[in-house]
Amino acid sequence: MQIRRVRRTAIVTAVLAACLLSCSAGADDTSEGTGTRDTSRSSSASAPADAAPQETGSTNPTPPASPGPELVRDAFAGLQATLDDTCTPGSGDCAYFLGRVHEELMGLDAAMKADPKGPGHFPEPITWIADLRKTLDGDTSTENLETHRTELIDVRDRINGWMQDHPDDYR
Numbered sequence: 177m178q179i180r181r182v183r184r185t186a187i188v189t190a191v192l193a194a195c196l197l198s199c200s201a202g203a204d205d206t207s208e209g210t211g212t213r214d215t216s217r218s219s220s221a222s223a224p225a226d227a228a229p230q231e232t233g234s235t236n237p238t239p240p241a242s243p244g245p246e247l248v249r250d251a252f253a254g255l256q257a258t259l260d261d262t263c264t265p266g267s268g269d270c271a272y273f274l275g276r277v278h279e280e281l282m283g284l285d286a287a288m289k290a291d292p293k294g295p296g297h298f299p300e301p302i303t304w305i306a307d308l309r310k311t312l313d314g315d316t317s318t319e320n321l322e323t324h325r326t327e328l329i330d331v332r333d334r335i336n337g338w339m340q341d342h343p344d345d346y347r
Contacts, residue, residue: 248284255281274325312324
């Protein structure tokens with residue numbers, strides 16, 4: 177029995193280490209076609225607040241890439257993944273489901289606002305999400321999400337219908 181525990185612990189440790197390494201591997205990406213490292217990226221979470229920006233030797237640093245349509249597409253796909261799900265308020269799965277619908281809606285809202293086409297390209301969905309945000313009044317507790325379950329699902333379904341009429345925005 178003891179050997180099995182040690183093996184399981186070793187396997188879990190190895191998997192976690194591999195995940196950590198794969199997450200940090202992107203820091204050494206090279207610039208496309210030049211073979212040089214992109215040292216202009218920095219993380220505000222890991223850099224001290226009073227640290228000076230690093231000089232890259234370039235007088236015109238490349239601005240960060242703006243989000244592409246795939247962000248709206250990916251965010252919409254996450255929302256669509258909730259379409260066949262529902263819950264009964266008070267049941268154990270309802271907290272997860274409603275929290276996920278809320279999270280997917282907020283992610284889609286951010287992607288639409290950041291899209292190169294501009295937030296004016298998505299007026300109805302952004303308005304519906306803003307109205308939902310006001311309804312929830314910043315309270316994303318399970319109790320409040322269950323209270324506003326109908327509104328959450330209604331916004332999800334209206335956005336799904338709107339996006340189906342705008343296939344160029346998610347395909």
